[in-house]
Amino acid sequence: MRAAFALLRRDLGLTFRSGGGGLLGVAFFMLAALLIPLGVGPEGGALARIAAGVLWVCALLACLLTLDRLFQADLEDGALDQIALGPLPLEAAVLAKAAAHWLTTGLPLTVVAPVLGVMLSLPAQAQGTLVASLLIGTPALSLIGAVGAALTAGLRRGGLLLSVLVLPLYVPTLIFGAQAADRAATGLEPGTALLFLGAVTLLAAAVAPFAAAAALRVNLR
Amino acid sequence: MELVAQDLACRRAGRTIFRGLGFAVRAGAAVALRGPNGSGKSSLLRVLAGLAPAAAGRATLDGLDLARDGEAWRERVALAGHLDAVKPGFSVRENLTCWADFHGAPRARADMALERFGLEGRADDPAHWCSAGQKRRLGLARLLIVDRPVWLLDEPTVSLDAASVAVFAGVVAEHCAAGGLALAATHVDLGFGEGAEVRMPAPGDAPASPAAPAADPFLGGDWG
Numbered sequence: 229m230r231a232a233f234a235l236l237r238r239d240l241g242l243t244f245r246s247g248g249g250g251l252l253g254v255a256f257f258m259l260a261a262l263l264i265p266l267g268v269g270p271e272g273g274a275l276a277r278i279a280a281g282v283l284w285v286c287a288l289l290a291c292l293l294t295l296d297r298l299f300q301a302d303l304e305d306g307a308l309d310q311i312a313l314g315p316l317p318l319e320a321a322v323l324a325k326a327a328a329h330w331l332t333t334g335l336p337l338t339v340v341a342p343v344l345g346v347m348l349s350l351p352a353q354a355q356g357t358l359v360a361s362l363l364i365g366t367p368a369l370s371l372i373g374a375v376g377a378a379l380t381a382g383l384r385r386g387g388l389l390l391s392v393l394v395l396p397l398y399v400p401t402l403i404f405g406a407q408a409a410d411r412a413a414t415g416l417e418p419g420t421a422l423l424f425l426g427a428v429t430l431l432a433a434a435v436a437p438f439a440a441a442a443a444l445r446v447n448l449r
Numbered sequence: 450m451e452l453v454a455q456d457l458a459c460r461r462a463g464r465t466i467f468r469g470l471g472f473a474v475r476a477g478a479a480v481a482l483r484g485p486n487g488s489g490k491s492s493l494l495r496v497l498a499g500l501a502p503a504a505a506g507r508a509t510l511d512g513l514d515l516a517r518d519g520e521a522w523r524e525r526v527a528l529a530g531h532l533d534a535v536k537p538g539f540s541v542r543e544n545l546t547c548w549a550d551f552h553g554a555p556r557a558r559a560d561m562a563l564e565r566f567g568l569e570g571r572a573d574d575p576a577h578w579c580s581a582g583q584k585r586r587l588g589l590a591r592l593l594i595v596d597r598p599v600w601l602l603d604e605p606t607v608s609l610d611a612a613s614v615a616v617f618a619g620v621v622a623e624h625c626a627a628g629g630l631a632l633a634a635t636h637v638d639l640g641f642g643e644g645a646e647v648r649m650p651a652p653g654d655a656p657a658s659p660a661a662p663a664a665d666p667f668l669g670g671d672w673g
């Protein structure tokens with residue numbers, strides 16, 4: 229447990245220290261969401277209709293953009309060898325690194341989402357649900373993404389392949405997440421969608437560490 | 450404690466890198482691993498670290514079997530590969546303290562290791578200011594932090610100056626005197642003593658595969 233926290237702290241330190249772009253994911257998220265009204269036009273009704281979906285798609289892309297170096301940097305400089313030889317099972321190391329990724333992308337993204345919601349004239353009664361859906365759903369993005377990042381860690385230009393591998397797996401999270409916020413916006417009960425969203429995240433938490441660790445072991449050979 | 454390898458073989462990407470490798474290293478011994486470039490020294494060290502699977506043969510360490518007890522095995526070895534795992538964004542000291550935390554070792558050990566490798570003056574500098582030799586020393590200093598009995602060293606002296614090589618040879622000697630063992634792939638003399646070396650089997654030494662066609666007197670030219 230202590231080793232996992234040490235790894236988490238190290239990853240957080242590295243993200244903020246070394247041009248790895250601590251909050252660049254959030255900056256991308258805000259810019260991408262900002263482009264939507266410029267493209268669609270400022271008419272409130274049209275924006276409100278698509279706000280929840282747009283924010284979720286932007287969150288997905290922001291997560292994806294920050295994933296490609298999740299394991300690659302450590303594989304390239306040999307740190308992954310040291311982690312694999314450490315006191316922690318590789319599965320737990322994956323979990324710690326995915327947690328660090330979520331803390332630097334998923335969480336800040338959830339925090340700024342209400343501001344963007346206002347900008348996209350998302351109805352006020354949906355704001356809480358939007359935040360809740362992002363809070364429940366974004367961990368799944370980091371976890372599922374970790375599998376793709378582990379698979380493509382050894383490839384020099386793996387970013388595009390990573391997107392192709394991971395985006396289809398993001399579909400359930402996107403559907404239930406956007407659905408929850410959308411239902412709240414139209415005055416319907418969002419509870420079921422949120423429960424399904426939580427189920428997807430739990431499933432990802434149960435499966436992804438093992439899949440990612442298996443992929444890393446192949447990369448370490 | 451004894452590290453024993455019997456008839457080890459390694460295959461990568463469908464190609465046999467080496468086979469029929471056997472040796473034994475007893476606790477307290479430092480052994481040099483010799484062989485030309487491409488003879489599989491690094492691959493052997495990765496196999497012995499439990500990171501890559503052996504294609505054949507077995508290795509044991511104190512009753513542990515490499516193939517069966519991977520988890521326990523990996524907790525006894527330290528690998529200093531030709532990659533230093535130095536993070537340029539961290540300071541020199543942080544590069545060691547993060548591993549000390551990870552391994553649950555006291556942070557004071559980081560300063561001790563820095564001093565041993567003559568890096569105490571740079572402890573607070575960013576690691577990306579370090580020269581190649583200093584980065585290598587920083588990578589080797591991690592060996593003193595993780596505190597494992599078996600050291601697997603892959604070209605540890607590359608880009609080190611003569612003084613640093615001597616320091617490192619002293620560190621290895623201390624580790625062995627304290628009951629550890631070390632296996633180092635190296636092309637230089639680290640003062641391990643006469644005969645303390647393992648030679649990688651040359652590709653020609655491997656037994657011919659049974660599928661090889663029998664000698665043909667026609668092709669051999671024996672028919673005059």
